[in-house]
Amino acid sequence: MLKRKxxxxxxxxxxxxxxxxxxxxxxxxxxxxxxxxxxxxxxxxATICIGCGTCARVCPNSCIEMVHFKFGSPLKNKxxxxxxIDYGRCMFCGLCVDDCxxxxxxxxxxxxxxxxxxxxxxxxxxxxxxxxFTANEVADLEAEAKRIAAEKAAAKKAAAGKEGASKxxxxxxxxxxxxxxxxxxxxxxxxxxxx
Ligand code: SF4
Ligand code: SF4
Numbered sequence: 001m002l003k004r005k006x007x008x009x010x011x012x013x014x015x016x017x018x019x020x021x022x023x024x025x026x027x028x029x030x031x032x033x034x035x036x037x038x039x040x041x042x043x044x045x046a047t048i049c050i051g052c053g054t055c056a057r058v059c060p061n062s063c064i065e066m067v068h069f070k071f072g073s074p075l076k077n078k079x080x081x082x083x084x085i086d087y088g089r090c091m092f093c094g095l096c097v098d099d100c101x102x103x104x105x106x107x108x109x110x111x112x113x114x115x116x117x118x119x120x121x122x123x124x125x126x127x128x129x130x131x132x133f134t135a136n137e138v139a140d141l142e143a144e145a146k147r148i149a150a151e152k153a154a155a156k157k158a159a160a161g162k163e164g165a166s167k168x169x170x171x172x173x174x175x176x177x178x179x180x181x182x183x184x185x186x187x188x189x190x191x192x193x194x195x
Contacts, residue, residue, distance in 0.1 A: 034109045039092040042085055043108040044128040051077035055096035055105055063089040064096060069125045071132040074145045082125035087113060 025032065034040070049072055056064040063086040070080055083096070083105065097105050108130075115121050126132075133141065 028112065034111070038109050038111070039094055039107040040109045040111040041087070041113065041123070042083075042097070042128050043106050043130045044082065044125060045104040046072045046082055046125065046129040046132040047104075048073075048102050049077055049082055049104045050102055051079050051081040052101060053081070054099050054101060055083050058095050058099045060093065060095065061089045061091060063087070067125060070135075070138055071126070071129065072138075073133065074138070074142050075148070078145075083128070084122065084124050085128065087121040087123060088118060 046069070051066065051072070053066050056062075056066055064083045065086070066081040067084045068080055069082050072080055072082065074080065092107065094107055097107055113121055
């Protein structure tokens, strides 16, 4: 009886091994495949985020705070602010993702998170960002933004100068009607002549 049980115990793992039945996984090295609709830790594309703060405003649990980070485009995100998420309060509802106007925030498939301190589960934009600009790229974009701003300022100045120049003839023309007003005064002697 004991012998039969022992054989059974050894034969079971052999059977499962040959049939490739998955009994357990080498977690965390081997993760289970998650469905497309899985709502895990957010993923941020910092190259297109405009720093509008809509995600922070719509979050029902107020877990998003906009913080400064220098890895986006100063042409799109002038204040260089990106979402920081407190996962101690996040309920993974996805409202922030639905309302993002440029679709740079999405729910990822990373689901594991652990830490010793409360702050360890407050994730900064550099943790969330799956796409970002390098420091050199940011410097180039900043130079481009400055050039565009200088061009705009020059164009504005030129337009203001043209406006000032076009206003001058209008003032000169304003003196002309005075002559016309003098005409009724010249007609007065006629009235006197009829009397
Ligand atoms: S992630 Fe989207 S909603 Fe949030 S600040 Fe960036 S662009 Fe705005
Ligand atoms: S998933 Fe929901 S609770 Fe979490 S940050 Fe976005 S809006 Fe807030």
